[in-house]
Amino acid sequence: MIEAMRALVPALLLSLSGPLSAQEAVPAPAAGAVQQAAPQPQPVVAPAPAPLPWTAATARETLAEVQAASKEGLNPADYAPAALEAALASGDEAAIAVAAEASWMALAKDYAAGRTPIEARIGWKSPPPRSDVEWLRAKLADGLAAGTAGETLRGLLPAHPHYRVLRAALPAATAPADSARIRANMDRWRWMPRQMGERHLFANVPGYTVDLVDGGVPVARHKIIVGARKTPTPQFSAVATAITINPPWLLPKSIVDESVGALIRRSPSAARARGYRWTATADGLQVMQMPGNRNSLGTLKIEMPNPYAIFFHDTPAKHLFNGQDLALSHGCMRTQGILGLALRLLEEVPEWDAARIDATAATNVTTGIDLPQQVPVHVGYFTVVPAKGGTVQVLPDVYGRDAAVIEALSRR
Template identity: 30%
Template structure:
């Protein structure tokens, strides 16, 4: 490829990648500077042939503009062929597409005509060279398939995410720019979809597809009592078989004895399932082991779909809260710094899935009691006990049929000693809590919708780390004031509140969690109908 064409392609890729969502692009002008001399091959076709192709292949109708723009940029030079025949990038893309179809059992983008043409061309019989019309048909089919593949795998299924409670804006893609990259860089890895989490989770699709056909997963009966190290029972033989197939048990002696190896396997499995990690097998663990592998496979596919919606990964600072995991992950320059246990909303008061920017820390906060709680809890409490407000360190700010009530700062304040604000339409924020004992629970959905933070001081120290005046002592003091103190951050930090029930952790271990808000159930109806 000529240097001029490489530079031109890079500039085009950057141009399209930087386009603002929702804004129309300028019309693409045919680049007549690309000729047989400046291009990497001498294969060109007449523009009228593209229009005829699109007329006969209605499955690519939604990509008509992308087709024309892509080939105008190239002055209608072939992209998938060169003077020697089928180019490397064509084989790379076809392998990528076939792997997707096989791994996900998704034949919706399979094109038998393209498959037949590629097989015929790859036979490379010198006495029967493919006709020019076959080559062009293959060229344009590869482009159309790339557009379909990219739209499906990068963007995801045509689902209204907001119907499923997901309010993080879905990622926008430019299939034209992706195709530029595919042709320019040739390697499939250069434009592999999504982020590192997507790729790590995708690696488990084939394994769980295989496990879903495995015959060794006999149902495990409920236990009359928990099993511990040293116990002996026939059910242990079945449990060991399950853990061996899943990869948690390194070696299976087939005995009914609860030995040290089984303790280690049990702890590993409990960690992956979000259970209490104690090495004791109880009925909660048995329930997880009895989840059918077909259901686990669907769980992986559902979460891969969600990952397609996520914005691209960036090497920046951000906070991510995964609701089913009950965990906050804090990233600095794209690298995980630490995790903090959190408490999220109950199923009746579910925490909203969205993203925003954290802008303020409020030390010693007032709690402005929501009207629903005033009606449902406080007013009935006042009727029973006239000293209810004083007992709970509350005061009426504004009288009325439903008075405006707030709780003053202090150790008993429902928001604890500090809150973290990222102003949003859902009235969701992070805050401390006086009920510290709840963080020891393995399942932590107890709040009215906001997110309670297990280590609020640690989070405050991290957010204020660039300001040397905010010492540990100063933060402690600010958390025990009589009036609240607002501290704006010098630089806001993105916050993502997400919902993933399957993911791969930093140690490469596949994790599953319960579908506490039934979002997976609703999504399964959309994906697997």
């Protein structure tokens, strides 16, 4: 048994570090040269990591943390508690070190970046927080040196207040379905950046809201219209850099193909009256909607460069905010009261007050205002959120994404 335990850590480290890189290609021999048999590639063996100073006490502390993983919505059995218990019972110091490190590292990886595999994180485009083997093992070494192996593990968990509320609500969830959804949303928080920014924007797609958070406290909340089910808003992080007044709209090809292209071909004059201007290219029509009272972006846009062309913007169809189902857009986030949000972001630029923005908007001239400080933006997908009195609220699973996470967390 001890020999098997000693194999745990190298195998674990190899599995966490990913596939080994291919060997360099052997150059082709020169013309006329006598060819020799190509050397056989030698297997690459990962060096065994240097042993760390485990003791029975720190191993028991790790075992206690594993057994408490259920409080974080995880299954303790996934972190080899039986192997660690057997090693402790044997009294063999080497076996204890191997088993304890294997359990610690496996739990640390899930605490740091979530247990759900990447393929089950549908629509989640942000890279997971850092959880590579070298970084985690350095954390472990520091924890063992300081005698804080358990505290170091817990320090990898999200410190966000929403996570703490979900964690407190988990024991009170008596229905299996409720418990499963809380656990899924706790894991989603483990996918989020640990440092979201002293001042940041946090949009929650199922909640149809965006919060401006300052010093850890939400100071403004705005209702948003998010992507429809066939054009969902992705989850990612970006940085807000500027406010654009009277933004022109470069239409995505999907919208041109779906509707606007047909309007242009059927009635060019009607298309021009709606502000569309177009150019024929090899890939089809390239269409721009010019600023004006019919522009789909309205009068304001918050610039946040990202690969998905997603941003917050105004809308002329403000009556849509009165509905219950706000999954209506092509992916961008139409924002109710966006002028108020823009003024919050421009607090350090007092010359741009509401009157000046309104006057500029009336000109239909596109005008950009750089933010004095860039503001991180995080777009998440959370179907269980804090409510008043420390309780939680269950939101509609707009895009049907809970099932994949719940299933992944139930797998062994």
